[in-house]
Amino acid sequence: MSNPCxxxxxxxxxxxxxxxxxxxxKKADTTESA
Known part of the structure; x- marks a missing residue:
């Protein structure tokens, strides 16, 4: 799931x-998820 992220x-x-x-x-959300 790291690839698509x-x-x-x-x-x-x-x-x-x-x-x-x-x-x-969205960028902040993705960074937090990572």
Whole structure:
């Protein structure tokens, strides 16, 4: 389950670079889960 999580983190990071709508919250949640 670490693989998909890692991919999501990367995707979220890329999305955050493009625009920070609700990605910030999702990124924090993913980091806490990891």
């Amino acid at each position: 890692h991919i999501e983190v990367i995707l979220t990071e890329k999305a955050t670079h493009v625009q920070k709508p609700k990605s910030d919250k």
